[in-house]
Amino acid sequence: xxxxxxxxxxxPSGRGSKWLVLLGxxxxxxxxxxxxxxxxxxxxxxxxxxxxxGAESTAVxxxxxxxxxxxxxxxxxxxxxxxxxxxxxDRKKAESDRAAFAKLADSGExxxxxxxxxxxxxxxxxxxLTRDDVEIDFAVKEMRKRAQDGAPAxxxxxxxxxxxxxxxxxxxxxxxxxxxxxMTSSVVIVLLLLIYRSPFLWLLPLLSVGFAAVLxxxxxYLLAKHASLPVNPAxxxxxxxLLFGVGTxxxxxxxxxxxxxxxxxxxxxxxxxxxxxxxxxxxxxSAGTVVVGLVCLALAxxxxxxxxxxxxxxxxxxxxxxxxxxxxxxLVLVGRWVFWxxxxxxxxxxxxxxxxxxxxxxxxxxxxxxxxxGCLAVIAALGVSALGMNLGLSKSDxxxxxxxxxxxxxxxxxxxxxxxxxxxxxxxxAGAEGAVVSAVQGVDGVQVGERSPSxxxxxxxxxxxxxxxxxxxxxxxxxxxxxxxxHAVPGAHAVVGGTTAETLDIDHAxxxxxxxxxxxxxxxxxxxxxxxxxxxxxxxxxxxxxxxSYFAALGASGLLFEHAFGHAGVAWQLPxxxxxxxxxxxxxxxxxLMTRVREEAQLHGHAEGVRRGLSVxxxxxxxxxxxxxxTFAVFTSMPVVDMVQLGVVVAVGVLLDAFLVRTxxxxxxxxxxxxxxWWPGRLYRRLGEGPGPAVRAGQQRADATAAR
Numbered sequence: 001x002x003x004x005x006x007x008x009x010x011x012p013s014g015r016g017s018k019w020l021v022l023l024g025x026x027x028x029x030x031x032x033x034x035x036x037x038x039x040x041x042x043x044x045x046x047x048x049x050x051x052x053x054g055a056e057s058t059a060v061x062x063x064x065x066x067x068x069x070x071x072x073x074x075x076x077x078x079x080x081x082x083x084x085x086x087x088x089x090d091r092k093k094a095e096s097d098r099a100a101f102a103k104l105a106d107s108g109e110x111x112x113x114x115x116x117x118x119x120x121x122x123x124x125x126x127x128x129l130t131r132d133d134v135e136i137d138f139a140v141k142e143m144r145k146r147a148q149d150g151a152p153a154x155x156x157x158x159x160x161x162x163x164x165x166x167x168x169x170x171x172x173x174x175x176x177x178x179x180x181x182x183m184t185s186s187v188v189i190v191l192l193l194l195i196y197r198s199p200f201l202w203l204l205p206l207l208s209v210g211f212a213a214v215l216x217x218x219x220x221y222l223l224a225k226h227a228s229l230p231v232n233p234a235x236x237x238x239x240x241x242l243l244f245g246v247g248t249x250x251x252x253x254x255x256x257x258x259x260x261x262x263x264x265x266x267x268x269x270x271x272x273x274x275x276x277x278x279x280x281x282x283x284x285x286s287a288g289t290v291v292v293g294l295v296c297l298a299l300a301x302x303x304x305x306x307x308x309x310x311x312x313x314x315x316x317x318x319x320x321x322x323x324x325x326x327x328x329x330x331l332v333l334v335g336r337w338v339f340w341x342x343x344x345x346x347x348x349x350x351x352x353x354x355x356x357x358x359x360x361x362x363x364x365x366x367x368x369x370x371x372x373x374g375c376l377a378v379i380a381a382l383g384v385s386a387l388g389m390n391l392g393l394s395k396s397d398x399x400x401x402x403x404x405x406x407x408x409x410x411x412x413x414x415x416x417x418x419x420x421x422x423x424x425x426x427x428x429x430a431g432a433e434g435a436v437v438s439a440v441q442g443v444d445g446v447q448v449g450e451r452s453p454s455x456x457x458x459x460x461x462x463x464x465x466x467x468x469x470x471x472x473x474x475x476x477x478x479x480x481x482x483x484x485x486x487h488a489v490p491g492a493h494a495v496v497g498g499t500t501a502e503t504l505d506i507d508h509a510x511x512x513x514x515x516x517x518x519x520x521x522x523x524x525x526x527x528x529x530x531x532x533x534x535x536x537x538x539x540x541x542x543x544x545x546x547x548x549s550y551f552a553a554l555g556a557s558g559l560l561f562e563h564a565f566g567h568a569g570v571a572w573q574l575p576x577x578x579x580x581x582x583x584x585x586x587x588x589x590x591x592x593l594m595t596r597v598r599e600e601a602q603l604h605g606h607a608e609g610v611r612r613g614l615s616v617x618x619x620x621x622x623x624x625x626x627x628x629x630x631t632f633a634v635f636t637s638m639p640v641v642d643m644v645q646l647g648v649v650v651a652v653g654v655l656l657d658a659f660l661v662r663t664x665x666x667x668x669x670x671x672x673x674x675x676x677x678w679w680p681g682r683l684y685r686r687l688g689e690g691p692g693p694a695v696r697a698g699q700q701r702a703d704a705t706a707a708r
Contacts, residue, residue, distance in 0.1 A: 009276035012328040013269050021329040025211055025322075032218030039217060039239075042224035043231050044307075050232070051502055052301040052509030056483065060497025063427050063459065074130075076140055077161030078147055079411045080123040082154055086116065089152045094123045100146050101127045104139040115416075122415035129163045140167040144404065160408025162422070162499075168403035170233075172639040180237055180634060184244045187630045195252070195623045200338045204330045205251035212247050212322035213240065216315045223314065232304055234643055235311040242312050245631035246290065246585070247319035249624040250283050251327055253592060256620035258331060262344040272332045280324065282595040285532045286588040287320035289525055293584030296521045297577070301509040305573050309580065357618030361611035364667045372668035375660055379548050385555035390569035392507065393641060394471035397568040400639050413469055422470045423449055423463040424479060424498035430460045432492035439485040440464055445478045466500060475500045476507075510572045517576060521583055522547070529587070533594055534681040541669050541677065542590045549661045550582045553653030560648055571642035578646060582653040585628065589621050589662045597670065598683065606675045606687050614667050625658030 011017045051058040078101070080086070080094050094114040102111045106128045114123040129139050140163055147157040158164075185206070192202035216239065223229035257279040261271035294316065297309025336343050364371050399406060424446075428436040430453065440448055440462065449463030464482065468474040479501050486494035522543060529539030554575065561567040596617050601609025632654070635647020670677050678684040 009273045009280060012325050013272035013276060013332055015269055018269075018329040018332055021325050022333070025326045025329075029211060029214045032214050035218045035221045036214060037217070038221045039224060039231060039236055042221070042229075043233055043236055044303075050304050052505050053303060054301060055502075055505035055509060056495050057497040057501040057505045060425055060427055060495050060501070063454075063495075064425070064461065064497075074136060074163040074166055075161050076127045076129050076136075076143060076159055076163035077408070077412060078125040078127065078143065078157070078159050079408050079415075080114070080125075081121060081156040081411050081415065083121060084154070085120050086123055087152070090123065090155050093151060093155065094125060096150075097143075097147055098125055101125065101143060104129065104142055106130045117415035119415055122411065124412065124416060126161070127163075136163050137167055137170060140164055156411065158404050158408030158411060160405045160412060164405035164408060168399070168405045169640070172399065172403075180637075181240050183634050183637065184241050184631050187634060188244055188248055188627060191623075191627050191630060192248070195627075196339075197342065198339055200340065201255070204327060204334070204338065205248055205255070208251060208322050208327040208330065209244055209247040209319070211326050212319045213243055215322060216243055216318040219318055220311060220314050229310055229314070230303060230307040231311055232307045234304065234640070235307040237638070237643065238308060238646075239311050239315045241631050241634060243315040243319050245628040246287070246316050247323055248627045248631075249588065250287070250320060250323040252620050252624045252627070253283060254279055254323060254327060255331070256617075258328075259339065259344050260616070262336060263346060263348045266346050268335060269332050272328050276324065276328055278599070281532065282592050283320065283324065285528055285595070286591050287316055289528045289587055289591065290316045290584040291320075292524050292528070293521050293580050296517055296524060297580055299517050299520060300513040300576065302506065302513055302573055302576075305513060305577055308573075308577055312581075355615065355619075358611065358615035360618065360663065361614040361667060364614075364664060365607060365611060365671055368668040368671035372665050372672060375665040375668065376548065378660065379552040379656075379665075382553075382555040383548065383551035385558045386551050387555075389554070389558045391510075391572065391575070392503075393567075393569050393571055398571075398641055400641060400644060422499050423465045424482065424496060424500055426462045426464055426482070426486055426494055426496050427459055428462070428486065428489070428492040428494035430454075430458055432489055432494070433460050433462075435489045436486055436492050436494050437462065439489050440482065443478065443481050443485050445474070446482060464496075464498075470498075470500045471503060476504045479504050506572050510576065513576050518579055521580055525583060525587055529591070532591065533598060533678070535678045535684065537673065537679045538594060538670070538677040541673065542587060542594065542666065545590065545661050545665055545669070546583050546587050546657075549586055549653060549656055550579055553582060553649055553656055554578065556656070557645070557649040557652050560652075561645060565644065565648075567641055567645070571645050574642065574645050574649065578649040578653070581646070581650050582657075585650065586653055586657040586661070589625060589657050590666055592621055592624075593617050593662050593666060594670075598678070601678070601687065602683060606677070607671060610667050610670050614663070618663070621662060622658050625654050629654040629658075 012021045051061060078094075078097065080090055082090055091114070098111050098113065104127065105111050107130075109128040111125065111127050114125045116123055127139075127143065129136050140159055144159045147159060151157050188209075189202060189206060192205060193199075196202055220229060220231070220239065224231050254275065258272055258275040261275045261278075262268060265271040265274065291313045294309040294313035297305050300306050300309070331338070426436060426440060433451070437448055440446060445467040447465040447467070449465050451463070452461045454460065466475045466478055468478065479496060479498075483496045483501075486492065486496060525546070526539055526543050529542055530536060533539055558570065561570065593613055597609050597613030599609075600612040600616075603609070604612060629651040632647045632650040635643050638644055638647070675684055675687040678687065
């Protein structure tokens with residue numbers, strides 16, 4: 001194998017060109033730094049931003065946004081409760097609050113008197129607020145302050161409804177990105193100090209990640225502004241964590257190979273050029289797999305999944321660019337001393353060749369079939385738990401701790417008709433209004449409420465109160481019946497929306513996305529592996545291990561959700577999004593391992609290549625996995641359940657990949673299959689011909705290294 005670096009490897013590692021790379025990055029950072037943080041301005045916090053594309057409930061939401069201002073409202077529902085029964089002082093308090101709330105209501109809207117519950121234990125006041133995030137935030141805060149001030153002793157007060165829930169969700173993400181960045185960078189610094197055992201080396205990967213962060217924020221901002229990149233609060237928070245995780249991973253792999261080459265070459269520029277040339281294809285394949293895998297989420301109907309995928313792909317691509325340009329330039333600039341106190345010297349023996357990982361490789365090689373069967377047994381035991389997962393979270397279960405909007409909604413459900421505070425919405429042509437109302441009245445479990453016309457008078461919205469709780473299965477069955485009834489009205493063009501309809505459409509969209517996106521992701525990953533490894537059998541083996549590892553991670557995480565976190569269920573989008581992340585990120589470690597195995601197999605034969613590949617990559621891949629898992633584990637500090645669950649699944653999956661799949665399962669399968677792993681490529685044919693010149697030369701070089 002040639003030791004001459006390619007053109008792309010020469011630029012950041014060159015004696016003069018490294019300065020051009022550094023200057024280019026400094027100029028780029030100077031141009032993009034003013035855009036840092038601007039991505040928040042393009043976050044979609046609208047109600048339709050979390051709904052499926054093309055769904056009926058989304059169409060209703062879009063129609064309502066075109067209606068009069070009265071229909072662009074998000075009502076706040078204030079509930080007053082007293083278990084012993086509402087008293088005169090309580091009613092006086094509610095009436096006093098109503099006058100104050102009227103000043104906060106949407107322009108031209110009245111605040112009706114509080115409605116008593118049938119059991120006499122609660123009052124409900126509905127305050128129509130504009131859907132504008134800033135105005136809702138201000139209004140809900142003022143309402144909560146006003147409602148608590150002067151409340152009679154023993155009277156419970158809470159502000160709930162769509163406005164209260166929206167405010168609580170917005171507050172959950174307030175300052176979250178800054179806190180996540182502080183926590184993530186702290187975790188990465190500690191781990192890099194432990195991994196490198198150097199007081200200086202950790203600075204360079206972290207500095208490179210900082211450059212990558214500036215680039216990512218700038219690119220994402222420009223894409224959101226000029227190319228309609230979908231951004232929501234969750235994807236914006238994910239961006240920086242993903243950037244730290246994959247950026248540090250790529251840095252660890254490059255530095256590990258650079259350290260190897262420093263033991264062979266006196267000139268650090270030459271060592272970096274060769275390190276880039278030899279590790280570059282694996283890092284490129286890794287980044288490409290993750291980017292394309294995440295881009296596949298653009299095929300999803302769920303807009304939140306699309307945002308996570310496209311925003312995440314932007315971050316990974318920027319991290320890759322930084323780690324193969326600015327990081328190598330910084331490393332050759334500072335020289336060998338940055339590794340102090342473990343400075344690599346020319347002629348030093350490679351400790352990994354005889355270390356723990358080499359012994360693991362030897363042990364796996366003794367009885368590979370028994371090893372991979374044992375691994376599959378463990379994976380199957382974990383994966384069984386995934387079959388019994390309760391998919392779907394109600395609005396009251398989306399927070400780690402119950403905010404006021406959730407406790408208030410529970411009080412409303414306890415004392416008022418289940419669907420009263422959150423009716424379904426039927427939108428139809430005005431001329432067919434009578435027939436639509438008749439059709440609605442023919443559906444069991446519903447009650448016709450208020451009607452509102454569109455500005456042009458062509459459409460009308462009809463509130464439909466459901467007898468069952470809005471997030472119940474019975475309510476969703478009612479929505480199915482309601483849609484069937486109104487769709488059958490000729491010429492009405494009727495559609496049904498509302499919270500229950502949205503939940504139903506999300507369920508359908510998630511099922512569709514799983515069927516469509518997952519096969520595409522698997523096909524893309526397989527294609528990348530075939531091109532990289534120039535074989536078919538090995539890529540199929542690796543892809544199979546990724547799939548079984550995913551089910552194991554999902555099953556193990558499900559046990560944690562139920563018994564450690566106390567979650568009521570699993571977020572709708574978790575199976576799909578976690579699969580894409582784990583398939584793309586998990587295959588990374590297999591890529592790093594098998595590209596090195598292929599390189600070593602060309603010199604030493606297949607079995608020895610597997611052992612050597614595992615021994616020289618074991619430490620760095622494990623370190624990279626720990627860093628990536630730790631960064632995603634930071635998600636457990638988030639206040640929303642869906643992001644906590646994503647962090648847990650990815651962290652568990654990455655650790656399973658690193659310590660079980662890549663360490664034992666993949667090497668054991670490769671050894672059991674033998675040289676057929678490389679079928680039908682050139683390496684398969686070469687290994688079948690016996691030790692050729694390349695293998696003999698590699699063995700001679702290994703013997704010479706051992707002699708030194």
